[in-house]
Amino acid sequence: MTKQERAMxxxxxxxxxxAQAFDQFGYTRAKLAGISAGAGVSSGALHFHFDTKAAMAAAVESEAARTLHALARHAHRKSPSPLQALVDSSHVIAQQLRWDVVVRAGFHLNCRTAHHSETNLRQEWLECVRRTLERSATHGQTPPQAVREELTATVVGATAGFEALARHDRSWLSRHTLTGLWHTLLPQLATPKALTQLQPAGTESVINATGTTADRPAGADALRG
Amino acid sequence: MTKQERAMxxxxxxxxxxAQAFDQFGYTRAKLAGISAGAGVSSGALHFHFDTKAAMAAAVESEAARTLHALARHAHRKSPSPLQALVDSSHVIAQQLRWDVVVRAGFHLNCRTAHHSETNLRQEWLECVRRTLERSATHGQTPPQAVREELTATVVGATAGFEALARHDRSWLSRHTLTGLWHTLLPQLATPKALTQLQPAGTESVINATGTTADRPAGADALRG
Structure with a gap:
């Protein structure tokens, strides 16, 4: 292993x-000493990589953003339709939030800091939902009379709420709960014909391709590459 | 004014x-010195009423809970049907969260502490939504085939999400945004016949009775009585 690989x-x-410290104690109460000990390195090694706790938090946030972008891109490339891609993205993102502590902590940090940070993950999700509904309407899969601004707010609100509620009870981000959400919302988002093609539980092949990264940090890291 | 009234x-x-300090700086960074100065009293007077910052936070939480309980009771007493009461409650609560800093700060604090506090406002809202849908089904206003557990999770998720998103952009709790949510969700919650009777923007008389307390703290205090 080269010196550069060891540093990475x-x-x-x-x-x-x-991420583990932020997730467990919150940003303010997380201690640098605990973070270096958790990584099995000296505090000197920590300071070689990161000047401040804020710099560590920024690194966690940007790692989380990278993973989430990769997951969303994957779902949008592989899913059979725009609406199904939205459903699939929500499932893979929820899965990652449940099991990947870097994504979870990075997302939480971003919710606190987004108003003065470059990346605003919730805002990106909102724009993704809005664009998807536009595309779906263009493809004739979302009824033309649907009030897309209301539908966008409902999808964004409900998914943001599930994430917030999951901070105390992770079952809010379970596949079961999310499937129930899409059962409820898809009849408003899709024409009756398009609805028959949609799977509220997600497309198995899309979810399985990323799903198992959850328990395998190495896999999750590969996705971030 | 008696000594007791002055103390109150x-x-x-x-x-x-x-509440203003918690809302602006967060619990951890709020300073007791700033709180006593903001109230125009000495730090001795503060300590006469509250031993610790935690005791102040508990008082803000319980004041917020009292207001929210009064608003929900009022909506459920005055609204013409269980589903309309749910819509009306959400509007008056959102209104109060936007304009009443004690309710807003108390609710935020409760979201952080609910897992080890006596009152869990989000849990109470979940139970209120669940009971309302049960009652509505009993009255024949919610279709018997509706999966009430999914509908409950969707309503609770979306409203919790609007509250969380409103921490950075209050328009998420505007009457307009909330009306859009009910436009989207009511067709799933109500039979076609019941739907024609429902007002997604809320019942004017119920909302107006409490609405103006928003800009009038004295009115809000009266409601808490």
Whole structure:
């Protein structure tokens, strides 16, 4: 292993340990000493990579953003229709939020800091939902009389709420709960014909391609590449 | 004014000032010195009423809970049907969250502490939604084939999401946005016949009775009585 590879590994270990500390104690109460210990490195090694706790948080946020972007791109490439891609994205993102501590902590941090940070993940999700409904209407799969601004707000509100509620009870991000949401919403989002083609539980092949990264951090890291 | 009335006034002023500090800076960064100054009292007076910052936060939470309970009771007493009461409650609660800093700060605090506090406002809202849909089904206004557990989760998720999103952009709790949510959801919650009787924008008389308390703290305080 080259010196550069070792440095990259240490950096990854620090980001993961920081995410665990932020997830468990919150940003304010997380301690740098605990983060370096969690990564199995000295506090000198931590300071070689990150000047401040804020710099660590920024690294966790940007790692989370990278993973989430990759998941959304994957779903939109593989799903059979715009609406199905929206459903599939929500499932793979929820799965990742449940099981990948870097994504979870990075997303939480971003919700706090988004108003003065470059990346605003909730805003990106809102724009993704809005564009998807536009595309779906163009393809004749969303009824022309649907009030897309209302539908967008409902989808964004409900998914943001599930994420917020899952901070105390992760079952809000379970596949079962999310499937129930799409059962409820899809009849408003899709024409009756399009509805018969949609799977509220997600497209198995899309979800399975990313799903197992959940329990395999190495796989999740590969996705981030 | 008796000595007891003066003490009550000071206590109210301290609770409002604490809520403003928690709302603006967050619980951790709010300072007792700023809270007593904001209430126009000495730090001795603050300590006469509250031993610790945690005690102040508990008072803000319980004041918020009292207001929210009163608003929900009012809507359920005055609205013409269970589903309309749910819509009306959501409007008056959203209105209060936008304009009443004690309710807003108390609700936020409760979201953080609910898992080890006596009152869990989000859980109470979930139970209120669940009971309302049960009652509505009993009255024949919600279709018997509706999957009430899914509908409950969708309503709770979307409203929790609007509250969370409104922390950075209050328009998520505007009457317009909430009306759009009910436009989208009511066709799933109500039979076609019941739907024609429902007002997604809320019942004017119910909302107006409590609405103006928003800009008038004295009115809001009266409601809490």
């Amino acid at each position: 590994n240490t950096r990854h270990a620090l980001i993961r340990s920081a | 006034n000071t206590r109210h002023a301290l609770i409002r000032s604490a």
